[in-house]
Amino acid sequence: MTEKSSPLDRQVQVINIGLERFTADLREAGVPVVQMDWRPPAGGDKKLLELLDSLHERG
């Protein structure tokens, strides 16, 4: 296995998925951040979600 670069060496740039308050705090601190518009996938339909996941695994 090759030596991987340490995650501690990367400049922190954040994709925030969820509480928007965290995005506001990071922006305030000058950290590059993108807030995702997250909603329950497949409209929260469990069966449809399982189907999507199986497609994702195949793809």
Add this chain to the structure above:
Amino acid sequence: MFCTTSIVTSSYYDSVVLMRVASQLKKRQGVSEVAMFMGTEGNHALLAQVGLTTPESKEAGPQDLLIIVRAESEELAAAIAREAADELISRRQTEQSSQSYQPRTLDRAIGFLPGASLAAISIPGNYAARTAAHCLEKGLNLFIFSDNVAVADEASLKRQAVERGLLCMGPDCGTAYLNGVGLGFSNVVRRGRIGCVAASGTGLQAVACALDRLGEGISHGIGVGGRDLSLEVGGIMTTHALALLDRDPGTRVIVLLSKPPHPQVAQTLLDFCRTLTTPVVSCFQGARLPGGQLLQTLTLEDAAHQAACLVQEKPFTARLFSQPDTVKALLANAGSGPAGKQLIGLFCGGTLAKEAQLLLTPLLGEIATDLNRQNGHCLVDLGDDRYTVGRPHPMIAPENRSEILLELARSGGLNNCGALLMDIVLGNGAHLDPAGELAWSLAELRGKHGFSGPVVVSLVGTEDDPQALSNQQRTLHQAGATVFLANSEAARYVALLVAPACRALLLNEPDGEAS
């Protein structure tokens, strides 16, 4: 009482926003309950549990917003429900105009921020593992604030992260510091030479603030979530984080904070620590592991102090109080009123509550962890699930603690209370004026309910926090509270108030000596 149920279809809001708006509207005259939830399976179960299910509420799906209001008239209930919906729409419009584009998919988000290094995930727990796995596939480190993630999913995510050379901080990770960036509930602290691996968010906050006070700073603070040293997870992320910090040229000393590890995991951890060249100071909340690989401390303050001494190449001696003479003067001022009476502690930080419990049990005897006990000492973690069902965490909404405190006073629960002990944790993510909220409730307690006992506050924060430590200290002093910046010292001081016999042990004085 009248109850209305409204459904706003296809309108997703995060739980903190919903609970904050509900909490504000609930304070209105004539309103007894305002509940706002997304119509997820878990939330329907919660509504049934608290008796708020209505025939209409059952119709709401996971992307629909449910607003349930109980009020003294039908008109008032309907008006409050309309106001709630209007407030949410107005907040969203403000956010959308003040913020830039919000992508709907991970690929688009990465396209928008190609240098993205980390995903911060704070969505409902039953969706978090799936989203986290997709983020790992994209090479992103994880900060998972969400709780209620299955422990098997946690172990699997952590294994995948290690294989990819990434971090999986959490689930249930409240705080982290990476490369000088605070994530989640984090204090504004200086960078420095001390790395932290922490299974507790408030524990990491307390240590980071103590180091800041001692003139030191954090290189990185890697949160691992409260279950990492359980048998099921096996310390995967703790050992990964220790190895990363050991190789980090900016880290001279490591502080490791956790609940007591599972015995099998403890052995693995100790064996692993033998391979490290960086000294590790640890605090395991009451547990002491065998062997000499770790420098083990009893309290969070001691962990920070010992780490600071190590980098400053100074000898370390554990101390019960940093300023014993000040404590003696405070005790003289407080008088003997609280002696022999009940101690009631209401905490927002679970780790701080646990630390106080561990320090006080040997001094005061049995201490209950809930408010149902009428007599005897109690220390309660108000961030526990029992007190946060359908409510925001008290670190975000300290008014929840005020409500509990005033309800206790109304029901006679403070009649035998000799002293109150409370924590306030400042920083990003926390309420903007928690001291002001506490000062208001103390004024109510003293003015309307005749409570005259001392109030002791364990205050965690720094001057650079959004709330500014000195401003919060001033507000608390003006409200008549006694403030300690080390949680362990606040706990020990309260022991001295309600059990003066502790002086011999804690202030190195003969029994009964008066100050």
